[in-house]
Amino acid sequence: MSDDEKTPRKPPAARWTRLGLGALSGLLAGGAALGVAELTAAAVRPQAGPVVAVGGAAIDRTPTAVKDWAIRSFGTNDKLVLQLGILAVLTLIALALGVLALRHRRTGAAGVLVFGVVGAAAALSRPDSAGAPDALPSALGAVAGAVLLYFLVGRLPARGGDAPAGQDGAWDRRRFVIAATAAAAASAGAGVLGRALGGADGREAVASRNDITLPKPASPAPAVPRRAQVRVDGTSSFFTPNSDFYRVDTALVVPKVDATAWELRIHGKGVTRERTLTFDDLLRRELIERDITLTCVSNEVGGPYVGNARWIGVRLADLLEECGVRPPSAGGRADQLVARSTDGMTIGSPVEDVMDGRDAMLVVGMNGQPLPFEHGFPVRMLVPGLYGYVSACKWIEDIELTTFDDYDSYWVKRDWAREAPIKTQSRIDTPKPFARPGAGTVMVAGVAWAQHRGVDKVEVRVDDGPWEEATLAAEDSRDTWRQWSYAWKAAKGGHTLTVRATDRTGEVQTEKRTKTVPDGASGWHSVVVTVD
Numbered sequence: 001m002s003d004d005e006k007t008p009r010k011p012p013a014a015r016w017t018r019l020g021l022g023a024l025s026g027l028l029a030g031g032a033a034l035g036v037a038e039l040t041a042a043a044v045r046p047q048a049g050p051v052v053a054v055g056g057a058a059i060d061r062t063p064t065a066v067k068d069w070a071i072r073s074f075g076t077n078d079k080l081v082l083q084l085g086i087l088a089v090l091t092l093i094a095l096a097l098g099v100l101a102l103r104h105r106r107t108g109a110a111g112v113l114v115f116g117v118v119g120a121a122a123a124l125s126r127p128d129s130a131g132a133p134d135a136l137p138s139a140l141g142a143v144a145g146a147v148l149l150y151f152l153v154g155r156l157p158a159r160g161g162d163a164p165a166g167q168d169g170a171w172d173r174r175r176f177v178i179a180a181t182a183a184a185a186a187s188a189g190a191g192v193l194g195r196a197l198g199g200a201d202g203r204e205a206v207a208s209r210n211d212i213t214l215p216k217p218a219s220p221a222p223a224v225p226r227r228a229q230v231r232v233d234g235t236s237s238f239f240t241p242n243s244d245f246y247r248v249d250t251a252l253v254v255p256k257v258d259a260t261a262w263e264l265r266i267h268g269k270g271v272t273r274e275r276t277l278t279f280d281d282l283l284r285r286e287l288i289e290r291d292i293t294l295t296c297v298s299n300e301v302g303g304p305y306v307g308n309a310r311w312i313g314v315r316l317a318d319l320l321e322e323c324g325v326r327p328p329s330a331g332g333r334a335d336q337l338v339a340r341s342t343d344g345m346t347i348g349s350p351v352e353d354v355m356d357g358r359d360a361m362l363v364v365g366m367n368g369q370p371l372p373f374e375h376g377f378p379v380r381m382l383v384p385g386l387y388g389y390v391s392a393c394k395w396i397e398d399i400e401l402t403t404f405d406d407y408d409s410y411w412v413k414r415d416w417a418r419e420a421p422i423k424t425q426s427r428i429d430t431p432k433p434f435a436r437p438g439a440g441t442v443m444v445a446g447v448a449w450a451q452h453r454g455v456d457k458v459e460v461r462v463d464d465g466p467w468e469e470a471t472l473a474a475e476d477s478r479d480t481w482r483q484w485s486y487a488w489k490a491a492k493g494g495h496t497l498t499v500r501a502t503d504r505t506g507e508v509q510t511e512k513r514t515k516t517v518p519d520g521a522s523g524w525h526s527v528v529v530t531v532d
């Protein structure tokens with residue numbers, strides 16, 4: 001700023017500097033708010049931090065179509081994208097509040113407080129909210145941010161050049177820089193410390209998982225036939241390794257549950273002997289081991305949200321019988337089993353399906369390991385033949401017997417069907433779309449699934465030609481997917497390969513394309529290739 005400036009209007013450069021410093025103050029205030037909030041959240045509950053809370057609340061309220069799109073477009077990264085999006089929006093708002101505070105210092109600071117209220121409300125609205133303390137991180141963070149904004153903007157030169165407290169009409173640049181730097185450092189420190197402490201929260205859970213030795217199952221899975229795996233490059237592996245297994249859930253922070261403190265309560269309509277089981281109670285029971293292919297209702301035709309694993313656990317029907325539960329067909333009063341997780345998810349399955357003789361399980365092991373945290377440690381549910389959202393509750397802690405008339409579970413409240421058996425589907429794994437194989441014999445291969453019915457036939461069609469029967473790999477069980485291959489005599493040019501499966505009830509996979517909402521996608525998977 002020139003020393004002898006006399007005009008009432010400041011030169012543009014100075015005005016821009018002032019705007020920039022205002023915006024910077026807003027950004028620092030936002031950073032301080034988040035830093036303090038994260039540190040508080042570490043003390044309260046990691047899930048109560050504003051970004052996670054707002055993200056979770058956003059997931060709860062996102063229209064089904066948008067959520068489905070997010071799962072499709074970002075896959076397992078959907079949560080990262082969401083959190084980055086929230087941070088981007090918060091950054092813009094912080095910049096704007098900083099500029100606003102230049103003119104109206106109190107209003108700008110009050111604006112920061114409003115965001116504290118939004119964050120607190122989001123935290124309290126989560127289904128897993130632990131009540132009033134969940135509001136603390138956002139509240140304390142917002143107060144810190146508001147105070148800092150008020151203070152920093154007070155250090156800036158006033159509009160029109162009249163400086164505050166400073167001498168000679170010059171604003172106190174040095175003190176602003178010191179305050180700003182200190183605030184930035186303190187916020188970053190608080191944030192990092194908060195996240196670190198929050199992460200340490202799971203120490204007991206990790207230790208409890210490391211301590212588990214899975215007992216030998218009383219009823220082992222039958223050996224997988226040697227020829228269940230098609231030996232064609234590019235075909236899915238018959239068992240999906242845990243690290244590659246798809247993950248779909250609403251949890252922005254993976255719940256870390258201590259198995260030694262875990263309990264499962266079984267109660268509700270028709271339960272004559274209510275029970276609460278510990279993890280050791282489960283391990284002491286006779287365990288079954290089964291191969292089951294899990295599928296997500298959000299899986300599009302040809303999509304990746306299907307995986308096959310060897311699971312160890314307890315037969316759920318046996319436990320329910322011990323509690324006095326009878327299926328509706330035997331006069332039971334409850335037709336819906338609602339599983340509740342530690343993160344407040346509710347998943348409703350038909351009692352009839354769970355008790356009809358199929359291997360519905362409370363799972364403790366996946367592919368020879370205790371359940372990974374991402375897949376529901378210490379215990380999750382699984383019902384062969386039903387999509388995950390109506391059967392596969394992870395981090396389960398409560399089972400309530402009720403009726404479909406009385407209760408709608410989480411996804412059902414969001415437009416998905418009450419009951420959703422997995423649809424018969426098939427997928428071409430190789431060749432990949434737009435591949436350029438050479439002319440001659442090209443191996444076409446993939447997977448087909450119709451859990452709990454079994455796959456009896458797979459056919460492949462080239463362009464508009466006749467359906468040709470593919471070679472089916474050996475079946476493991478009717479609850480698992482089945483691999484297939486087809487030796488295609490490929491002629492030069494562009495071709496469309498299409499696949500369809502027939503399940504053991506004789507039903508041919510329908511050509512009719514439907515969306516994933518409300519009860520799973522249908523239609524045939526096609527791949528376009530160019531033969532050179």
Ligand SMILES: Nc1nc2c(c(=O)[nH]1)N[C@H]1C(S)=C(S)[C@@H](COP(=O)(O)O)O[C@H]1N2
Nearest residue numbers: 246247248249250296341345388389392394
């Ligand atoms: N607690 C909890 N359990 C859950 C979900 C969830 O969001 N929260 N998602 C369900 C859905 S939609 C599917 S498809 C399966 C996916 O299980 P996976 O992540 O182990 O593959 O978990 C189910 N169990």
Ligand SMILES: [Mo]
Nearest residue numbers: 296297388389
């Ligand atoms: Mo799902």
